[in-house]
Amino acid sequence: MSGYKKLLERARQLHHLYSAVALMEWDLETYMPKGGVDSRSEAIAFLSRRLHENFISKEMGELIENALADPDLTEAQRKNVLIMKEDYEKAKKLPPEFVEEFSKTTSKAFVVWQEAKHKSDFSLFKPYLAKIVELNIEKANLLGWEKHPYDALLSEYDKSATTELVEKVFSTLKEQFVDFVQDLLDRENIDDSFLRKYYDKQKQWEFTVFVLKKLGYPFDKGRMDYSEHPFTIGINIGDVRITTKANEYLLGDMLLSSVHEMGHALYDLGLPTEAPGTPMSESTSLSIHESQSRFWENYIARSLPFWEHFYTALQGFFHEHLSDVSLWKFYRALNKVSRCPIRIQSDELTYHFHIMIRYELEKALIERRLTVDDLPHEWNTRYKAYLGIDIKNDAEGVLQDVHWSHGTIGYFPTYSLGTFYGAQFLFAMERDIPELWQLVREGNFTPIHQWLQKNIWSHGKLLTSEEIAKFATGEGLNVHYFIQYARNKYLPIYEGELETV
Amino acid sequence: MSGYKKLLERARQLHHLYSAVALMEWDLETYMPKGGVDSRSEAIAFLSRRLHENFISKEMGELIENALADPDLTEAQRKNVLIMKEDYEKAKKLPPEFVEEFSKTTSKAFVVWQEAKHKSDFSLFKPYLAKIVELNIEKANLLGWEKHPYDALLSEYDKSATTELVEKVFSTLKEQFVDFVQDLLDRENIDDSFLRKYYDKQKQWEFTVFVLKKLGYPFDKGRMDYSEHPFTIGINIGDVRITTKANEYLLGDMLLSSVHEMGHALYDLGLPTEAPGTPMSESTSLSIHESQSRFWENYIARSLPFWEHFYTALQGFFHEHLSDVSLWKFYRALNKVSRCPIRIQSDELTYHFHIMIRYELEKALIERRLTVDDLPHEWNTRYKAYLGIDIKNDAEGVLQDVHWSHGTIGYFPTYSLGTFYGAQFLFAMERDIPELWQLVREGNFTPIHQWLQKNIWSHGKLLTSEEIAKFATGEGLNVHYFIQYARNKYLPIYEGELETV
Incomplete structure (x- = not known):
């Protein structure tokens, strides 16, 4: 199998995992009986983490390099791999411990925000938001930026936005x-x-x-x-x-x-x-x-x-x-x-x-x-x-x-x-x-x-x-x-x- | 973490994967738009295979052995691990190539059966069923039996049935x-x-x-x-x-x-x-x-x-x-x-x-x-x-x-x-x-x-x-x-x- 085909196959596998997470989220918001909420949240968190780990793995890096070395790539295919490499290198900039801390903080913050909104009391949410701001500043620095740290944050959602x-x-x-x-x-x-x-x-x-x-x-x-x-x-x-x-x-x-x-x-x-x-x-x-x-x-x-x-x-x-x-x-x-x-x-x-x-x-x-x-x-x-x-x-x-x-x-x-x-x-x-x-x-x-x-x-x-x-x-x-x-x-x-x- | 706890944690992870497959199957039978059927079948097959591979992995064998060596096991916990070991060893008896062939045969056989039933023509389904019978005889032999090969097949669905x-x-x-x-x-x-x-x-x-x-x-x-x-x-x-x-x-x-x-x-x-x-x-x-x-x-x-x-x-x-x-x-x-x-x-x-x-x-x-x-x-x-x-x-x-x-x-x-x-x-x-x-x-x-x-x-x-x-x-x-x-x-x-x- 060619290097490009191998990469596609692996990407398709990860896409299946993504697909499972997406369905779990859809179901959570539509039809899931409430008794399933704890297990579901745990399952989504586990599979999402697994997805991220697989994507930033050394194996994925090698698949990308091998695909780039594939002599039969069309121009569009080469571009596809190059952008994937960009995404891969960007994803690797956030160490697993940072991702873990970010995710733990926001899980809690979300619950507190709901309560704070219900009680209309910003002071409850404030310390969590302060932490979230700090984590975002750290994130911007980890991702790297030239003109403005906010650029790094924007680019997570739109690469050409500045x-x-x-x-x-x-x-x-x-x-x-x-x-x-x-x-x-x-x-x-x-x-x-x-x-x-x-x-x-x-x-x-x-x-x-x-x-x-x-x-x-x-x-x-x-x-x-x-x-x-x-x-x-x-x-x-x-x-x-x-x-x-x-x-x-x-x-x-x-x-x-x-x-x-x-x-x-x-x-x-x-x-x-x-x-x-x-x-x-x-x-x-x-x-x-x-x-x-x-x-x-x-x-x-x-x-x-x-x-x-x-x-x-x-x-x-x-x-x-x-x-x-x-x-x-x-x-x-x-x-x-x-x-x-x-x-x-x-x-x-x-x-x-x-x-x-x-x-x-x-x-x-x-x-x-x-x-x-x-x-x-x-x-x-x-x-x-x-x-x-x-x-x-x-x-x-x-x-x-x-x-x-x-x-x-x-x-x-x-x-x-x-x-x-x-x-x-x-x-x-x-x-x-x-x-x-x-x-x-x-x-x-x-x-x-x-x-x-x-x-x-x-x-x-x-x-x-x-x-x-x-x-x-x-x-x-x-x-x-x-x-x-x-x-x-x-x-x-x-x-x-x-x-x- | 104790050996038993480590085993439980890994089992819980695999259970999350199982849970994803179960939800995908439920959705397939209830609400999935028909445009999703190919991707869904592929995703279910991939995740099921992954689940099986993880279960019969060397790592799982080691986790089971370490759990058995755990000095603090209660009687019920020990029994739990022993039965898991039994299931593990049984699952390992079917080589991946056999599982693959079995699964490919039955995927096709199911489609042909639907057509045969629709046309009320057993001759269409017959060669597939012949193959399925042969695979089941092989399966019985792989699993092992003493008195009767049918025992091995029964025991897949009920361990104490003979x-x-x-x-x-x-x-x-x-x-x-x-x-x-x-x-x-x-x-x-x-x-x-x-x-x-x-x-x-x-x-x-x-x-x-x-x-x-x-x-x-x-x-x-x-x-x-x-x-x-x-x-x-x-x-x-x-x-x-x-x-x-x-x-x-x-x-x-x-x-x-x-x-x-x-x-x-x-x-x-x-x-x-x-x-x-x-x-x-x-x-x-x-x-x-x-x-x-x-x-x-x-x-x-x-x-x-x-x-x-x-x-x-x-x-x-x-x-x-x-x-x-x-x-x-x-x-x-x-x-x-x-x-x-x-x-x-x-x-x-x-x-x-x-x-x-x-x-x-x-x-x-x-x-x-x-x-x-x-x-x-x-x-x-x-x-x-x-x-x-x-x-x-x-x-x-x-x-x-x-x-x-x-x-x-x-x-x-x-x-x-x-x-x-x-x-x-x-x-x-x-x-x-x-x-x-x-x-x-x-x-x-x-x-x-x-x-x-x-x-x-x-x-x-x-x-x-x-x-x-x-x-x-x-x-x-x-x-x-x-x-x-x-x-x-x-x-x-x-x-x-x-x-x-």
């Missing part, structure tokens, strides 16, 4: 976007009260499944179930599942969150299948992942042409509340911008204020310009400044997100980067498919799949986020597309120009 | 049971047509869940889902799941099959939890497993006192069909004995004719007294002799069961042995709990759990089937209890003595 890039993007937003949104927030001329009536869970489920099928989520290669928090999980080739959550007093919530997850799932399903467990068959970054989920959620499923296609069906499902609501009124309500203290409940514009706040605080913590003691005050001050909100307590403030308790710092910015990549893809897609919105209006989403397949999904991890952006759009991340998108969409919504639709 | 024991039990049945059942078959005086009306699936499901809860299946340590074929699977400590199947034109089918699976699940849940992955925490044999499932299914859920408790509730669920059907009429119908060519659809008495036929054929194949060419003829002749049935085709004849395609020979007898152990347990339980049937009539099943826990479940694999029978009843397997049970129950049913109930 502090410089994030800084540039957010400062552009501050100059050209924040005022615009704050102005919209002051208008308060949209009525969305009809979205907050009672909408039967089962009917919402059926409408959601109907839409997902039309959008092209293949239910023979995935499934949808309920879970506490919606997520997407790739169990294996041909099996990528999503979950959703019911909110019977907010129409649109289940649908949009399911479409979001579907965007993630389509990306995973669209990755090349020939080399499971190697970069070629993996997604490139969390940013690009988020570009896909938000593309479908915001740019498609919150668009007017989308609802020109689907609104009558929605009215049919919920005629008791919607038969007198016009498409335009519905569309405006669905896109209402509002002052919301909770990130995951916020609209597509103010969402980025939430991310900017987290990014500023994370960076300051890593630079040691702030300590965890300063956090609640700094958090609340920023919410007042950006959103005009008085944060009432720690639970709706600094304790709202789970991420820090998991030890992830440098993760939040990928949500915004992804959204902005998505907007940039949208403009390129409009250029490449001039009839795009007419197709959406007709319920034909196949050309979108084809465009994403060719431009995004097919690259696996052989291109970075920035390289994918250049391939698909001709340039690296440019936040102006998003700003332009926001103006094009929200001025008519707020100035009622299309009232006649 | 050809001699099975022979003795079945010849007693032939003398004292077969005529009795054939006589019942001739009477044809029971009307069960009302069981074959339309019974809504969802209502059957709800009634079944209601009964399982009352019987004591802990839904916080398990769950029930639909699958093609009902099964029970222990995923982990505190997580043992069952599945069921809907038959909307046969009342009782879903309930009884669910109660059967629950019997398996209660056994797994009742095993000692302190040493997962070692004999102490494992079930002892398929026979004892079947003794538990059939205990609940036949001896409890087909009993008159059980229905004295539950029949009114069942009538409430299905009053349109049952409000005019008396308890006695329902009870007789549920226990009607009939000439059925299909094992899994047969009643609790003729069931053993099906097993005897399979056993006779298997033994003759292993002894080379028969070849696979003779099978259809031999099968059909026996069905005529035992049950008076003319087998119409291979699909309802020699191809009906999946077992041989999986390579399992020596498995069928455990179904009968289990049933007979179960009857023996029932008599012992009646002796130990004189008010047993009054308790059942009142819907109090706790004393049954307690008796099974103490007498059966708590031993794990530290006692064999025969040793458990001796512990619980004072003697090894004695089929007379079952024969006595059958007479006590079926004479009144067929002679209408209790018509007034």
Whole structure:
């Protein structure tokens, strides 16, 4: 067997182990009886550790070297091995004792965070967060960095993301976007009260499944179930599942969150299948992942042409509340911008204020310009400044997100980067498919799949986020597309120009 | 760490791997989208092989020896290690190449069997079955045997089962049971047509869940889902799941099959939890497993006192069909004995004719007294002799069961042995709990759990089937209890003595 084939075989074996862990996690969040929780957590921890140990083993290093020495490698195969080597060497930089300590700390921190949030008392979580910050600084140093320690953390989630890039993007937003949104927030001329009536869970489920099928989520290669928090999980080739959550007093919530997850799932399903467990068959970054989920959620499923296609069906499902609501009124309500203290409940514009706040605080913590003691005050001050909100307590403030308790710092910015990549893809897609919105209006989403397949999904991890952006759009991340998108969409919504639709 | 503790830790790790495989199998049969089937089969095969390799590794042998040298072992711990050593040495007798060939043959054979059954054409499956018989003869020789090669095959599923024991039990049945059942078959005086009306699936499901809860299946340590074929699977400590199947034109089918699976699940849940992955925490044999499932299914859920408790509730669920059907009429119908060519659809008495036929054929194949060419003829002749049935085709004849395609020979007898152990347990339980049937009539099943826990479940694999029978009843397997049970129950049913109930 050739060196490359041997490497593929070993990668496939590790992928089977990964697949077992993924299924265990899916089951834990969906159907597992609660009596299994202790054994399950132990099993997941054991198999994950085993997976990591196998990946950073000497044997894997040798397999990689032998594959590189394989004389018959194609260019793509060579690149695949080189990126795998990069990942391997990076993974080896974190000694097992460090990984162990990190994992022990965050296991505890997660439990304490839950309690602290429940009691709305940041002081309980504070010592754990302080430790997590220290571990992240150590992690950055172990991984190595040139310009900024935060770069090392970012690169765990997106190899081509840098502090410089994030800084540039957010400062552009501050100059050209924040005022615009704050102005919209002051208008308060949209009525969305009809979205907050009672909408039967089962009917919402059926409408959601109907839409997902039309959008092209293949239910023979995935499934949808309920879970506490919606997520997407790739169990294996041909099996990528999503979950959703019911909110019977907010129409649109289940649908949009399911479409979001579907965007993630389509990306995973669209990755090349020939080399499971190697970069070629993996997604490139969390940013690009988020570009896909938000593309479908915001740019498609919150668009007017989308609802020109689907609104009558929605009215049919919920005629008791919607038969007198016009498409335009519905569309405006669905896109209402509002002052919301909770990130995951916020609209597509103010969402980025939430991310900017987290990014500023994370960076300051890593630079040691702030300590965890300063956090609640700094958090609340920023919410007042950006959103005009008085944060009432720690639970709706600094304790709202789970991420820090998991030890992830440098993760939040990928949500915004992804959204902005998505907007940039949208403009390129409009250029490449001039009839795009007419197709959406007709319920034909196949050309979108084809465009994403060719431009995004097919690259696996052989291109970075920035390289994918250049391939698909001709340039690296440019936040102006998003700003332009926001103006094009929200001025008519707020100035009622299309009232006649 | 002591030698014993080290062994336990390693066993627990392998148990995590086992747990992953179990979950993958459960998911495959319940919720997996069909797109995942290839990757899933590959993943299960890989992890199972890895599990086997780890178990028979030199390292495991050393851990066992070191544990045996541990000076602080209790008697139970020593026994635990000794039985593990026995299992280890037995597993090592099958060389990896043999296991590989066996597994490849049966993977193919299973696919071919499905097609052959679909086309009702034994000739397609015949060469595969011939190969499977040869492999089983080889397996028997590799494992080693003294009196009969079939002993080696039986012992894979029940260590204390022997050809001699099975022979003795079945010849007693032939003398004292077969005529009795054939006589019942001739009477044809029971009307069960009302069981074959339309019974809504969802209502059957709800009634079944209601009964399982009352019987004591802990839904916080398990769950029930639909699958093609009902099964029970222990995923982990505190997580043992069952599945069921809907038959909307046969009342009782879903309930009884669910109660059967629950019997398996209660056994797994009742095993000692302190040493997962070692004999102490494992079930002892398929026979004892079947003794538990059939205990609940036949001896409890087909009993008159059980229905004295539950029949009114069942009538409430299905009053349109049952409000005019008396308890006695329902009870007789549920226990009607009939000439059925299909094992899994047969009643609790003729069931053993099906097993005897399979056993006779298997033994003759292993002894080379028969070849696979003779099978259809031999099968059909026996069905005529035992049950008076003319087998119409291979699909309802020699191809009906999946077992041989999986390579399992020596498995069928455990179904009968289990049933007979179960009857023996029932008599012992009646002796130990004189008010047993009054308790059942009142819907109090706790004393049954307690008796099974103490007498059966708590031993794990530290006692064999025969040793458990001796512990619980004072003697090894004695089929007379079952024969006595059958007479006590079926004479009144067929002679209408209790018509007034």
